[in-house]
Amino acid sequence: MDYKNIFTLEGKKVIVTGGTSGLGAAIAEGFSVFGARVAVAGRNRERGINVIKRIQELSGEADFFSVEVTDPKSVEDMAMEVHKMYGHIDILVNAAGIFRVGPCEELSDESWDEVIKTNLYGTFYTCRAVGRIMIKQKYGKIINFSSTDAFLGVQNQPAYCASKGAVNQFTRVLAVDWIKHGINVNAIGPCDFATPMIEPALNTENYKSWIMGALPIGRLGQPHEIVGAAIYLASDASEMVVGHTLMVDGGRTVI
Numbered sequence: 001m002d003y004k005n006i007f008t009l010e011g012k013k014v015i016v017t018g019g020t021s022g023l024g025a026a027i028a029e030g031f032s033v034f035g036a037r038v039a040v041a042g043r044n045r046e047r048g049i050n051v052i053k054r055i056q057e058l059s060g061e062a063d064f065f066s067v068e069v070t071d072p073k074s075v076e077d078m079a080m081e082v083h084k085m086y087g088h089i090d091i092l093v094n095a096a097g098i099f100r101v102g103p104c105e106e107l108s109d110e111s112w113d114e115v116i117k118t119n120l121y122g123t124f125y126t127c128r129a130v131g132r133i134m135i136k137q138k139y140g141k142i143i144n145f146s147s148t149d150a151f152l153g154v155q156n157q158p159a160y161c162a163s164k165g166a167v168n169q170f171t172r173v174l175a176v177d178w179i180k181h182g183i184n185v186n187a188i189g190p191c192d193f194a195t196p197m198i199e200p201a202l203n204t205e206n207y208k209s210w211i212m213g214a215l216p217i218g219r220l221g222q223p224h225e226i227v228g229a230a231i232y233l234a235s236d237a238s239e240m241v242v243g244h245t246l247m248v249d250g251g252r253t254v255i
């Protein structure tokens with residue numbers, strides 16, 4: 001075992017959905033530093049190009065691929081395009097997600113569908129498309145995005161909590177189904193991080209004061225603080241980790 005290089009991603013080809021901002025962008029940048037070539041996948045080309053410029057400033061390699069994760073054809077087209085360009089896909093990170101706050105009795109069908117389709121269906125579509133490629137190559141690492149809200153009942157977050165709880169179970173099923181193909185499927189469970197997704201909720205004083213009190217660490221996570229966990233799950237260091245959700249939550253699920 002080459003312990004000195006156990007965390008290297010040198011030569012790996014990676015897709016990061018939701019890679020144009022927030023935690024996805026941080027992971028894309030971190031992976032590039034560890035030697036991976038990153039397909040930054042998302043809806044906003046301008047933001048994606050900005051991420052690529054930051055990666056290039058770090059002497060990394062990256063490319064932008066347009067995708068709408070709620071559209072299975074868009075996901076299939078993106079996966080095939082990346083595979084055609086890169087030759088293989090070693091790692092998939094499903095970081096695309098949205099967040100909505102509001103009581104169930106006031107939640108519209110449209111809002112519910114939007115959250116479930118993005119967070120759950122989007123993860124399913126991408127895992128299915130990229131998983132087919134990984135099964136043929138008999139290797140892969142998949143990292144889905146769960147949340148502390150997959151484990152805890154949080155007021156006024158029915159759709160988000162439901163979507164992330166489902167992602168957890170989906171991750172476990174894929175893990176036991178696909179490990180025989182050499183594919184490790186795991187998840188990361190962050191608490192609230194300082195990202196554009198959470199900004200609207202933080203503008204609500206009640207929510208901001210509540211979340212600060214709910215986190216034993218006493219502050220929001222910073223995007224770079226998710227990168228180490230993602231590198232671990234993407235690297236050879238995690239070969240025996242199957243169907244696990246690695247919490248990066250400042251102690252949120254401990255209490």
